[in-house]
Amino acid sequence: MMKKILIKNGTVIDVVNGVSFIGAIEIEGDKIKRIIKQDEALPEGIETIDAKGKYIMPGLIDMHCHVHEEFAAHFVASGVTTVRNTAGNVKLLNNLIQKPTDAPTPRVYASDRMIDGTPGQWGPTSYGNFVTDDPEEARKEVRRQVEVGAKFVKLYGWIKRDVMRAAAEEAKKHNVEVACDLINSKDLTALDAAELGVNWLEHTSGFAQELYKGWNPMVDQNAWRHINWEEPDHEKVHELCAKILEYNVKLCPTMVLFDQAMRFPAIWSPKNKVIESIENRQKPMEYWKSQEEIAELIKESNAIVNNLTKAIAKTYYDMGGTVVAGTDTPALLYTYPGMALHRELEIFVEIGFRELEAIQAATVNAAKSINLDDIGTIQEGKTADLLILNKNPLENIKHTKEIDLVVKGGKAYNQDEILSSIPNEEDVNRSLQAFMEEWEAEHVK
Numbered sequence: 001m002m003k004k005i006l007i008k009n010g011t012v013i014d015v016v017n018g019v020s021f022i023g024a025i026e027i028e029g030d031k032i033k034r035i036i037k038q039d040e041a042l043p044e045g046i047e048t049i050d051a052k053g054k055y056i057m058p059g060l061i062d063m064h065c066h067v068h069e070e071f072a073a074h075f076v077a078s079g080v081t082t083v084r085n086t087a088g089n090v091k092l093l094n095n096l097i098q099k100p101t102d103a104p105t106p107r108v109y110a111s112d113r114m115i116d117g118t119p120g121q122w123g124p125t126s127y128g129n130f131v132t133d134d135p136e137e138a139r140k141e142v143r144r145q146v147e148v149g150a151k152f153v154k155l156y157g158w159i160k161r162d163v164m165r166a167a168a169e170e171a172k173k174h175n176v177e178v179a180c181d182l183i184n185s186k187d188l189t190a191l192d193a194a195e196l197g198v199n200w201l202e203h204t205s206g207f208a209q210e211l212y213k214g215w216n217p218m219v220d221q222n223a224w225r226h227i228n229w230e231e232p233d234h235e236k237v238h239e240l241c242a243k244i245l246e247y248n249v250k251l252c253p254t255m256v257l258f259d260q261a262m263r264f265p266a267i268w269s270p271k272n273k274v275i276e277s278i279e280n281r282q283k284p285m286e287y288w289k290s291q292e293e294i295a296e297l298i299k300e301s302n303a304i305v306n307n308l309t310k311a312i313a314k315t316y317y318d319m320g321g322t323v324v325a326g327t328d329t330p331a332l333l334y335t336y337p338g339m340a341l342h343r344e345l346e347i348f349v350e351i352g353f354r355e356l357e358a359i360q361a362a363t364v365n366a367a368k369s370i371n372l373d374d375i376g377t378i379q380e381g382k383t384a385d386l387l388i389l390n391k392n393p394l395e396n397i398k399h400t401k402e403i404d405l406v407v408k409g410g411k412a413y414n415q416d417e418i419l420s421s422i423p424n425e426e427d428v429n430r431s432l433q434a435f436m437e438e439w440e441a442e443h444v445k
Helices: 070-075 135-148 160-174 192-193 209-211 232-244 255-263 272-277 283-293 295-318 340-349 356-359 364-369 397-401 415-421 425-443
Strands: 004-014 019-028 031-037 047-050 054-059 060-065 080-085 107-110 112-117 129-131 151-157 177-181 199-200 249-253 386-389 405-409 410-413
Touching: 004 031, 004 386, 060 340, 060 364, 070 080, 070 272, 070 283, 070 405, 070 415, 070 425, 112 135, 129 425, 135 160, 151 160, 160 177, 160 192, 192 199, 192 232, 209 232, 209 295, 232 295, 249 295, 255 295, 255 340, 272 283, 272 340, 272 415, 283 295, 340 356, 340 397, 356 364, 356 397, 386 397, 405 415, 410 415
Parallel strands: 004 047, 004 054, 060 080, 080 107, 112 129, 112 151, 151 177, 177 199, 199 249
Antiparallel strands: 004 019, 019 031, 054 386, 386 405, 405 410
């Protein structure tokens, strides 16, 4: 018999219609069986959670991150029940992908290794990237990725034009989308990518290269000091957004990535048990400490795109484009797994989104953008991924992190229960080592 749960007396947030009402949610197995209005009779004899005075919203979706077993549970403890993993290795993530629906780790919608041009921004071909200037090799790699279960294809900034075209054409044949990161692109722009068939522009990258032809992060920046990066040219931004929108390209701006870099050392770091747990993990902290050593260089490069990214995100959304919330966790400086998405939502509101619109960018609109029809809303028949909050996020977006309980696949957890499930670092390292040995045996000659 499937397990049943009743959550009663809570204020249910309907992110589709933008309304709230006091009611109950009956869950059977991992699905929402029934939404019960306040004056309707409640079922008896099942486990009940009294959410009086609390607010119930869908689980959050981080639309750009790089998840790892070591900190996967931190996403769910933060209320992030689904992640879109943008580049990595599907086989490396298989343990997470195959977890039961009610496990205290996020659902993973993953791409495989990114396809880049020579010499490769992350080095030569490896388990995490594929480097080629040959269109036919790119087509073959796309086919391989589809076969191993990649949900979309990720292209990187040094890819050549004909390789991008070939990869996008091959992906379309297999009904998978193509995302690209052009932050460090020397040759291609956001408009080029749109014209070549790319579906997603991560970090709103490639816009600066199109707005200011000849500029890229690798050139002498002194020659571009006449550009007022702090105050983007809104007329130019609007014109370019209109062109990009013609191709129905979707944007994931990851504004928190740049925000944390520009804030350093006064980073956003609310004191709560999730962040405390993350700060006790060796790997992310070692990585962030290493980034502190080049913090000024990071600031200098991100100062160029920080405000431009915000201007693009708001303009594109206002024009009817798809803009969703992501973080690029754990990239650069202190993009805390799970928690960073709450800061991203705050930035959405800071640049002019209403609270509801920010929440939609990490729930219903995020789910729709990748055709995950069973998550992102509180509706009968949908997967029961829910957040029970102590305060109303529609009144103040900062309340999304005021988490009482997380329901993942129909199972209710408090944050302590989720955090206690985190594997120890020795087990994680053994798992990674086993994967690396298997990969090298198959690919290294």
